[in-house]
Amino acid sequence: MGRRGETEEERRARKEAVKQQKAARRLQREGAVQQVDPDFGRKPCDLCSGLKDTLIRCQTDASGQWRMVCGRCWRDLSGGVVDGDAAHPHYRYGGLWRNLHQPAK
Numbered sequence: 001m002g003r004r005g006e007t008e009e010e011r012r013a014r015k016e017a018v019k020q021q022k023a024a025r026r027l028q029r030e031g032a033v034q035q036v037d038p039d040f041g042r043k044p045c046d047l048c049s050g051l052k053d054t055l056i057r058c059q060t061d062a063s064g065q066w067r068m069v070c071g072r073c074w075r076d077l078s079g080g081v082v083d084g085d086a087a088h089p090h091y092r093y094g095g096l097w098r099n100l101h102q103p104a105k
Contacts, residue, residue, distance in 0.1 A: 041101030045070040047077075053102045057094035066094055 006014070028040075042051040046067040055068040060077045069077060077091060078084055084091035 041099040043068060043097065043099070045073055047073040053099040055097045057097060059090060059092040059094065061090050068097060 004011070039051050042053055043055055044050065045052055045055060047069055050070060052070045055070060056074045057066055057068055058074065058077065059065065060067055060069075077088065078093075079088050079091075081088075082093055084093075
């Protein structure tokens with residue numbers, strides 16, 4: 001029994017798990033994760049649930065709830081106008097979110 005009350009085998013397994021976690025964080029820091037997982041850092045659109053690199057934060061109805069929507073869904077919600085129009089009285093723009101982890105194009 002070791003200091004933590006674990007056997008040598010449990011200790012080795014714990015140490016190996018820590019090494020793997022550190023290696024994964026190192027890859028992420030160096031940008032190699034995008035080569036393995038192309039969806040890394042992407043967020044889903046609140047309406048179509050598609051994973052996107054750019055989302056628009058906006059209010060779309062009387063509830064005043066903020067939504068993160070993709071460009072395609074945004075056109076339907078805002079009428080394609082940044083400040084909205086008479087046909088979309090509850091629309092309110094709230095900013096842009098971008099995936100800073102996406103690979104350079």
